[in-house]
Amino acid sequence: MRFVPIGNEFVAQEFVARVEDIDLRAPFDAAAVAAIHAGMDRHGVLVFHDQPLTDEQQIAFTRSLGKIELNTANNVTRLDQRRLSIEMSDISNLDQQGNMLARDDRRRAFNLGNRLWHTDSSFKAVPAKYSLLSARIVPSAGGNTEFADMRGGYSALDTETRAEVEDLVTEHSLIFSRGQLGFTDFTAEERVKFAPVRHRLVRANPATGRKSLFLAAHIGTIVGWPVPEARAFVRDLMEHATQPRFVYSHKWRQWDLVMWDNRQVMHRVRRFDDTKVRDMRRTTVGGTEMTVAQAA
Numbered sequence: 001m002r003f004v005p006i007g008n009e010f011v012a013q014e015f016v017a018r019v020e021d022i023d024l025r026a027p028f029d030a031a032a033v034a035a036i037h038a039g040m041d042r043h044g045v046l047v048f049h050d051q052p053l054t055d056e057q058q059i060a061f062t063r064s065l066g067k068i069e070l071n072t073a074n075n076v077t078r079l080d081q082r083r084l085s086i087e088m089s090d091i092s093n094l095d096q097q098g099n100m101l102a103r104d105d106r107r108r109a110f111n112l113g114n115r116l117w118h119t120d121s122s123f124k125a126v127p128a129k130y131s132l133l134s135a136r137i138v139p140s141a142g143g144n145t146e147f148a149d150m151r152g153g154y155s156a157l158d159t160e161t162r163a164e165v166e167d168l169v170t171e172h173s174l175i176f177s178r179g180q181l182g183f184t185d186f187t188a189e190e191r192v193k194f195a196p197v198r199h200r201l202v203r204a205n206p207a208t209g210r211k212s213l214f215l216a217a218h219i220g221t222i223v224g225w226p227v228p229e230a231r232a233f234v235r236d237l238m239e240h241a242t243q244p245r246f247v248y249s250h251k252w253r254q255w256d257l258v259m260w261d262n263r264q265v266m267h268r269v270r271r272f273d274d275t276k277v278r279d280m281r282r283t284t285v286g287g288t289e290m291t292v293a294q295a296a
């Protein structure tokens, strides 16, 4: 296994690495697992090309890295409408029968929230650790996924702002991120399921000690702040953290698998021709702890 840093004129060399000489279908020994974790701590985003995985193989690789996060309370697709197993997050524009979702389909409208900068599952009290996204069918143009290095964003804050954000606690919910796009027709049951959770705005990677901003479109307020002031400040921080010098844009090829650390990285998908099939399948390594105690 070899890690080859991918830089460009903007983004720091260590943010993204291509991993070569590896077959993700093969069983992983402890040394290989340790090397992947070390690579994630160092880089934040890892790109694996030419990995033709089945769902079962993707799930097995994910399980070798930690406890897999099940897809409950992640979206508005009912259990009986699911196309994929509960271990997989369906990042496609397809329904259970493999037909394209209609333009006005409620599930499609909800999933458009992926176009906003976010971290996966930060709307859960225990947020996700890694996401692994496998490209099964990709449109010929558009649909890049962009990644922002939140360690870079944190270290580039001026001293005053860094001190100000250190102990702030935010509230995250899917209701807030979807609300930004005007999606507000949640059922009473969904409102309960998507109730806000609290997170620290600054997190440190336990392995490296490196701090990062924990931002996402899911943030609706800062605890103890007036809402408009909190949202204006979070918007400023988002702009700061997503400057081109912190952002890598991934152009997908079929059978790419890209893996990122949600504790240190934000991401978003860019627009593409939604009359073409895009079938991406995500598995998620769950986090191990809350970032802060939840409100009673």
Ligand SMILES: [Fe+2]
Residues within 6 Å of the ligand: 114, 118, 119, 120, 267
């Ligand atoms: Fe995502």
